[in-house]
Amino acid sequence: xxxxxxxxxxxxxxxxxxxxxxxxxxxxxxxxxxxxxxxxxxxxxxxxxxxxxxxxxxxxxxxxxxxxxxxxxxxxxxxxxxxxxxxxxxxxxxxxxxxxxxxxxxxxxxxxxxxxxxxxxxxxxxxxxxxxxxxxxxxxxx
Numbered sequence: 269x270x271x272x273x274x275x276x277x278x279x280x281x282x283x284x285x286x287x288x289x290x291x292x293x294x295x296x297x298x299x300x301x302x303x304x305x306x307x308x309x310x311x312x313x314x315x316x317x318x319x320x321x322x323x324x325x326x327x328x329x330x331x332x333x334x335x336x337x338x339x340x341x342x343x344x345x346x347x348x349x350x351x352x353x354x355x356x357x358x359x360x361x362x363x364x365x366x367x368x369x370x371x372x373x374x375x376x377x378x379x380x381x382x383x384x385x386x387x388x389x390x391x392x393x394x395x396x397x398x399x400x401x402x403x404x405x406x407x408x409x410x
Contacts, residue, residue: 272299294330
């Protein structure tokens with residue numbers, strides 16, 4: 269987002285009517301929406317889909333015309349778009365990895381720790397048998 273801030277500063281330096289310049293509002297909305305999301309989420313659990321889809325993808329769609337006409341980019345907005353695209357890819361990778369990991373953990377729990385697991389049930393039976401036999405032992409006779 270630092271790149272977005274720098275682009276907005278360049279617009280303000282070069283144009284008195286910067287707010288009316290092409291793509292200024294797109295970059296400004298990206299920065300505003302991102303900061304608003306951070307402020308609103310506070311200590312709450314974050315929603316990476318909201319960041320990726322609602323904030324980042326919206327920005328990329330808004331500047332789609334610029335990507336088709338790169339000569340119109342005077343302030344490095346295409347570089348910002350590349351950073352945003354890379355961030356979306358990273359978000360997708362993290363989300364995918366987390367889903368695979370959580371499914372793996374769920375499978376391991378079911379296989380080894382769940383009380384419905386056959387091995388766990390058998391272990392409980394063995395434990396109960398051991399306790400019953402120990403209870404039957406007369407420690408005084410040993």
